[in-house]
Amino acid sequence: MMSNTYTEEDLAKNLEEQDYKYGFTSDFKSDTIPVGLNEDVIRLISSKKEEPLWLLEKRLQAYRAWTTMVEPDWAHVNYKKPDFQAISYYSAPGQTKKYESWDDVDPEMKETMKKLGISMDEQQRLTGTAVDFVVDSVSVATSFKKKLGELGIIFCSFSEAVENHPELVKKYMGTVVPHTDNFYAALNSAVFTDGSFCYIPKGVRCPMELSTYFRINEGGTGQFERTLVIADEGSYVSYLEGCTAPMRDENQLHAAVVELISLDDAEIKYSTVQNWYPGNKEGVGGVFNFVTKRGLCEKNAKISWTQVETGSAVTWKYPSCILKGDNSIGEFYSVAVTNHFQQADTGSKMIHLGKNTSSTIISKGISAGQSQNTYRGLVQIHPGADNARNRSECDSLLLSDRSGAHTFPYIECKNSTAKIEHEATTSKIGEDQIFYCQQRGINEEKAIGLIVNGYCKEVLNNMPMEFAVEAQKLLEISLENSVG
Amino acid sequence: MEVVVDNKVLAFVADFKKPETISDVRKQAMDALSGMDFPTTRVEEWKYTRVAKYVKKKYKQVQASANVGEYTIADLNAHQLVFVNGYYDESLSTILEDDAVSIHKIDDLNEEYYADIVDGTSENVFSLINKAYQTGGVFIQIKKNKKANHPIHLMHILDGEEVIANARHFIQSETGSKAEVVATYHSKNSENSFTNIVLEGHIEANASLTINKFQTEAKNVLHISNELFIQDESSNFLINTITTGALLTRNGLDVIVEGENCHTEMNGAYLGTEKQHIDNHTIIDQLYSHCTSSEAYKGVMDDKSVGVFNGKVIVRQDAQKIAAYQSNKNILLSKTASVNSKPELEIYADDVRCSHGSTIGELDEEAMFYLQSRGISAASARQLLIAAFIGDILDKVQNEALRANIDKLFLEDFGWKF
Structure with a gap:
């Protein structure tokens, strides 16, 4: 007989049984270079991409810096360090010519996109979302380009930007995340293959959400994406990044760099749904997600990071804001779900340099199975940051007695006019909360769903509508049978 | 090392x-x-x-x-x-x-x-x-x-x-x-x-x-x-x-x-002036179930002093029903004073209630105004607010003779009355 009561143990059990839903492999030819990393490989990548000399110089500079660096081990995660000489650093889908129209695209690739639920045709018609789709490392389709072009908005792959707008790339690339920043940023700066580039001209409000779907496809290739978003004075853009990755048994490395530049009075809203393959129930396989994301705010500018993290075996990610200009605002909203043997060490850094700057950090962690979920954040108030304001809230929800939830906030204040508040809580779903719901005729399953949903609401509410729906869907998949 | x-x-x-x-x-x-x-x-x-x-x-x-x-x-x-x-x-x-x-x-x-x-x-x-x-x-x-x-x-x-x-x-x-x-x-x-x-x-x-x-x-x-x-x-x-x-x-x-059923309480008050550097590092490591701990540290930093707080609460696997509370509050009295606060939670058990909070700020302007509008001088108002802030912690010292001694020294050194 089916039991109609749904307990927390059931939820935990369901979570454990939950397998990765989006695992599948597409079979199309890839142009992959041999494994290993040295200066020649970098020259090869650069020449394959027909890059200008200045970019090759930058890559080599980064590579030389990288060779002097050691892999950071301060994060609260345990994993077998990747062998950087066993990775192939370039993989492009099997064709080299650029597409003239959507019809020219490899049908199998279309199928991949369909499985991901982002049919271009449908998206163009229904959602009004321009998609820059990246399979492995080469951007293969860009839509709505014309409409954006009329407004002077540049939204293209990184390589196209290098070709067509070298002055912008040259001026801004590496200004927020210099190649010496950290081990993975240096590696990315040396070997990045492609990514997205976006420029919003002065005073323009981007009329649609810009989105990119990343997908790791070739077994054994690292994914080194580079994103650069520049919002010129008084402009606004909402940028969406989402990803799913197929089943793989070996660990795949993903070391992306995202740089945001928000000039005077501009605003960038950057939303991420991350669902790389997390490994199986035994903790075998899964993606290593070591990402450097950082934004720079000039006067009266605003950067808002929103992320829903449900995937990856190991996550190491701290979207940050440098609040350089007076009155600038930084925000970070995050939901991180870990299950099985996943490990996440994520959080945000808010660096207050300008006067009257303010920042908000809202972080919600949910750990199930035997996973470890860590919040690590930094709030730094510099001496010149008069009247700086920060509020941080980090809550952790534990769904299993084998999982862990950790909070490591760093708060550094060098200005007496600053006001900083940080609070954090760790607990499981309260029996009294479930009891309260049940008392009112809501069954336990629905109650747990309600509580988890309510718990994440503050973050999900900050996402653009259509993205919030996808995010909620991912949460549901990650915590299936607990929601609805 | x-x-x-x-x-x-x-x-x-x-x-x-x-x-x-x-x-x-x-x-x-x-x-x-x-x-x-x-x-x-x-x-x-x-x-x-x-x-x-x-x-x-x-x-x-x-x-x-x-x-x-x-x-x-x-x-x-x-x-x-x-x-x-x-x-x-x-x-x-x-x-x-x-x-x-x-x-x-x-x-x-x-x-x-x-x-x-x-x-x-x-x-x-x-x-x-x-x-x-x-x-x-x-x-x-x-x-x-x-x-x-x-x-x-x-x-x-x-x-x-x-x-x-x-x-x-x-x-x-x-x-x-x-x-x-x-x-x-x-x-x-x-x-x-x-x-x-x-x-x-x-x-x-x-x-x-x-x-x-x-x-x-x-x-x-x-x-x-x-x-x-x-x-x-x-x-x-x-x-x-x-x-x-x-x-x-x-x-x-x-x-x-x-062991089970333990209670641990840590309180701290630190007052920095001149170029003092005061660093409080604490760890509470909970290995067994049904324990409670409470930690409250408050600091007042003046001149060029630096305050550091690093509190860690560890709840080990299977140490269930733990209630751990931790708080660190700081007041900066001078522009050149600074505070670094790092309250940490490391939790490996699920049936727990752990929380921490940390605040840094200056004296509440409204409270200062309130007191001054009632005829209390700025200096006295400041002293009153600091005394109230730090007094919370000093009140944890139950021994009257020691408390009197602390009050006396605070009066001599800082001119603060409790």
């Missing part, structure tokens, strides 16, 4: 006296030291506290005498144990009649018992220097099921220039016992000295121990203390740490809860 280039630690301890018979504890500490270096700010635990310029100095181990009259706490009526430069001075000490308390030299502490108690705990270079070259200290036993008749006052005095005080104490609160310890640190006749103290204890089942630590050393002293307490089931431990002295203070406090 970092790779050692030329061993600074061995140079630092080169002139320290070695006793004729070397105990196991000393031997182990000496061995461990030979491979170590002093921490730099690259070491996570010392990220905000720089000791390099102090440890370059040569400190002397000198036996001296001191005038204890000015440090005696009126009406405390305590066993008064005096340590001058880390040497126990029997002639200055007063031990009262008390069948619940027996006081021994630290060297009388059973080494096997000690090794068993501290097994698995971590050491740092300073605690090892202390253990290797300690010059005295006491081993205090609170007898089973007895309540100490008098508080035990450990009075530490520095005397002379560039001296080091390496006193090491151990408190054994036997099953069901109850006692209060007051530890004070003074340095009126000393310049540029170094207090390197180790205070450890074992609180057995159902025992209760309260420690009040009050440090008012001169603002040229380096003060590093390493405190470690092990709690057995159903025990109760309260420690209040009040710091207004020393140029650089590092209070390292670890509590390991090795």
Whole structure:
């Protein structure tokens, strides 16, 4: 007989049984270079991409810096360090010519996109979302380009930007995340293959959400994406990044760099749904997600990071804001779900340099199975940051007695006019909360769903509508049978 | 620890006296030291506290005498144990009649018992220097099921220039016992000295121990203390740490809860002026279920002072039904003062209620305005608000005689009335 009561143990059990839903492999030819990393490989990548000399110089500079660096081990995660000489650093889908129209695209690739639920045709018609789709490392389709072009908005792959707008790339690339920043940023700066580039001209409000779907496809290739978003004075853009990755048994490395530049009075809203393959129930396989994301705010500018993290075996990610200009605002909203043997060490850094700057950090962690979920954040108030304001809230929800939830906030204040508040809580779903719901005729399953949903609401509410729906869907998949 | 280039630690301890018979504890500490270096700010635990310029100095181990009259706490009526430069001075000490308390030299502490108690705990270079070259200290036993008749006052005095005080104490609160310890640190006749103290204890089942630590050393002293307490089931431990002295203070406090139904409470107040640097590092490690802990540290930083707080609560796997609370609040009185706060939670069990909070700010403008609009001068309003802020913590000091003494010193040093 089916039991109609749904307990927390059931939820935990369901979570454990939950397998990765989006695992599948597409079979199309890839142009992959041999494994290993040295200066020649970098020259090869650069020449394959027909890059200008200045970019090759930058890559080599980064590579030389990288060779002097050691892999950071301060994060609260345990994993077998990747062998950087066993990775192939370039993989492009099997064709080299650029597409003239959507019809020219490899049908199998279309199928991949369909499985991901982002049919271009449908998206163009229904959602009004321009998609820059990246399979492995080469951007293969860009839509709505014309409409954006009329407004002077540049939204293209990184390589196209290098070709067509070298002055912008040259001026801004590496200004927020210099190649010496950290081990993975240096590696990315040396070997990045492609990514997205976006420029919003002065005073323009981007009329649609810009989105990119990343997908790791070739077994054994690292994914080194580079994103650069520049919002010129008084402009606004909402940028969406989402990803799913197929089943793989070996660990795949993903070391992306995202740089945001928000000039005077501009605003960038950057939303991420991350669902790389997390490994199986035994903790075998899964993606290593070591990402450097950082934004720079000039006067009266605003950067808002929103992320829903449900995937990856190991996550190491701290979207940050440098609040350089007076009155600038930084925000970070995050939901991180870990299950099985996943490990996440994520959080945000808010660096207050300008006067009257303010920042908000809202972080919600949910750990199930035997996973470890860590919040690590930094709030730094510099001496010149008069009247700086920060509020941080980090809550952790534990769904299993084998999982862990950790909070490591760093708060550094060098200005007496600053006001900083940080609070954090760790607990499981309260029996009294479930009891309260049940008392009112809501069954336990629905109650747990309600509580988890309510718990994440503050973050999900900050996402653009259509993205919030996808995010909620991912949460549901990650915590299936607990929601609805 | 970092790779050692030329061993600074061995140079630092080169002139320290070695006793004729070397105990196991000393031997182990000496061995461990030979491979170590002093921490730099690259070491996570010392990220905000720089000791390099102090440890370059040569400190002397000198036996001296001191005038204890000015440090005696009126009406405390305590066993008064005096340590001058880390040497126990029997002639200055007063031990009262008390069948619940027996006081021994630290060297009388059973080494096997000690090794068993501290097994698995971590050491740092300073605690090892202390253990290797300690010059005295006491081993205090609170007898089973007895309540100490008098508080035990450990009075530490520095005397002379560039001296080091390496006193090491151990408190054994036997099953069901109850006692209060007051530890004070003074340095009126000393310049540029170094207090390197180790205070450890074992609180057995159902025992209760309260420690009040009050440090008012001169603002040229380096003060590093390493405190470690092990709690057995159903025990109760309260420690209040009040710091207004020393140029650089590092209070390292670890509590390991090795039994169910324990309660641990840590409170701290720190007031920094001039160029003082006050660092409070605490760890509460919960290994068993049904325990509660509460931690509240408050700081007021003025001038160019720096406050550091790093509190860690660890709840181990299967240590269920833990309620742990931690808070750190700071007020900055001057533009050049700064605070680094790092409250941490490391939780491996699910049925827990843990929370922490941290705030940094200046005095509330509205409260200042409110008081001034009622005819209270700005200076008095400021004093009133600070007193109310820090008073919360001082109220945790239940001993009236000690509290009166603290209030008196605060009035003399800061002009603050409670």
